[in-house]
Amino acid sequence: MTRTYGALRAVDDVSLTLHRGECLGLVGESGCGKSTLTRALLGLEPVQAGAITLMGKPAGTAMTRADRARISVVFQDPYGSFDPRWTVRRLVQEPFHLTGRPPDADARAAQALEQVGLSAADLSKYPHEFSGGQRQRIAIARALITQPEVVVLDEAVSALDVRVRAQVLGLLADLQDRLGLAYLFITHDLTVVRAVADRILIMRAGRIVEQGPTAQIFDAPQDPYTRTLLAAAPTIPADWRTAR
């Protein structure tokens, strides 16, 4: 797939496959084309060359409403992700716009909140009543409400402090096990995907420079850029990961 902005080629001949139930890490620094790729995958922007397919059907901007409900997203900013004037009930149910509002919408919203470790009582609260970590849980609940198969995590834990980040990562891994979700985990931070990703792609200046199973990337990085990223990464104490 390719996407250019004027003379700049933001995403250049990138090809990736996300398998069912897999967690694929996409790592690259700011401006490498991750966001453009995300918007294309979500069908918000067209691609100039190449194709996106979802379960064998054409995807991207060609997705039907029902197809769009099968792919969802969690954004980075726990503050900008929610309309401050909407209640959590309304926010979490917003993706129902794609599917039509089911009769048990409220029950499903409550269930989605409980899935992410919040309670049904939080439905009538407003986003400002929650901490950053709790907001990301609400964002995950919103992403899960239409029971998608693919969730794009666009820097979903990057704005969280290290301890909360570990908790949300634990929740994501847990949800993946239970619901059989496929994650496209987009981040600039290699250490974040180490614990959750099955495979990792390293992206730089719109191109994939290296890809392989997580262990291989960490133990035997081939590309000099990957080695730079690894050398720059801090480490998370092991006992923080399990904390809830």
Add this chain to the structure above:
Amino acid sequence: MRIGAVLTAIFALAALTSVVWVPHDTDVLDISQRNLGPSVLHLFGTDHFGRDMLSMLMAGARTSIAVALVAVGIGVGLGVPLGLLAAAHSGGWLDEVIMRGNDLIFAFPSLVIAILITAVFGPSALNAILAIGIFNIPVFARVARGGALPLWTLDYVMAARVAGKGRILISAQHILPNIANLLIVQATIQFSLGILAEAALSYIGLGAQPPTPSWGRMLADAQTMIYTEPQLALLPGLAIVFLVLGLNLLGDGLRDALDPRLRRVRA
């Protein structure tokens, strides 16, 4: 803000009351009772035709407020949707067309064009409303677009797009409620400008026509007697000043109260 709210409320109440009741009928002239000083019967005295000044001021408040209110309504009703539409298609041809159209209207001196409109189509309250209202449209379009543009970059708008919502639905559900405070403040300011414009138009005889009482015309009628009966000019003048002052104070207060950044500074 409290002073502004009280001043505005007094005039609004006077205008509302005048719809059903005024102390004396403003259509009845009684030359024998002209230019009386304040008394129990005529609280603010009478004018050169013997009409009760309090009744005239109350009915004048109704004229001014009605004209300004409808003019602001035209501005909000047309300007806000245009501004939202421009912001939703930011950078596109629709944005260009709407905003250049705005610039075009801004390029004309508003009061002169208002005079032209009322002079061409005949002086009346309705034409005054239209003339003032047209110049409110670009003001609200700009405020709406300016408030909406930064919101379009936020993730919650992206989330709404991922949820399959179109630009118009997002504008209505997410953008408009979040710029409502900007619009309320602007509406208060435009309202006070509308009062002034209406007074100016009726002062030169292009606003509401006799016998409908109007502050601007009361001023115009009184100016030949400014040395002998100064209260006839002073009272409608003060009414205009206090209502506009009240609205401006209210607008400033609302802006401070509705702007979360200023609220934090005060707390």
